[in-house]
Amino acid sequence: MTDLTALFTDLVRLETRLYNVLDTRLKAEHDLPLGQFEFLRFTAAHGTTRVFDLAREMAITVGATSKAVDRLESAGRVRRTANPDDRRSSLVELTSEGERVLTAAAPTVEAELNIWVGSVLPASVLDQLATSLSMLRQRAELDPRTDRHHSSTSGG
Structure with missing residues (x-):
């Protein structure tokens, strides 16, 4: 039987090490932290997005997301525009500089x-891993306890 705690530990340690390597390289070569890369990638895939949608995707608070968008905007990589459907929110879109970087x-x-x-795992294993991680992520996203916007006072 698989030791789920050991599996969890391996996932966390691998994510931490990979994140650090990618973040360091992106900063050195593109002056772009990995977190900002993820924001740009999500925004590019959606054309425009709300700060709330970015926060939900990244599993962080709206406040932290808004600060990150502020940094991207200051760097000229995104622009905010008024949301015509909701005056309380704004829409975020890439600038040409954001697309370039x-x-x-x-x-x-x-x-x-x-x-x-990619060089460690064969393609068939990568495909299975991608499917398995997607299933686990979808399961986690269905549970309100994993949502940073979920109220901790909702009973229990």
Whole structure:
């Protein structure tokens, strides 16, 4: 039987080490922290997005997300516009500079991930791992306890 605690520990330690390697390389080569890369990638995939949607995707608070968007905006990589459907929120979209740095950084991320993951596991195992992690993430996202926006006073 698989030791789930050991599996969890391996996942966390691997994520931490990979995050640190990617973050260091992106900062050195593109002046772009990995967290900002993830924000740009999500925004590019959606065209425009709300801060709330970014927060939900990244599993962080709206306040932390808003500060991160402020940094991206100060760097000229995103712009905020008024949300015509909800005056309380704004829409975030990439600028040409955001598109440029994302396009430049994406191959760096892919190359690094290939070193640490793609060259270690055969394609069939990678496919199964991707499917398995997606299933686990979907399960976690269904549980309100994993949502940073969920009220901790909702009973228990």
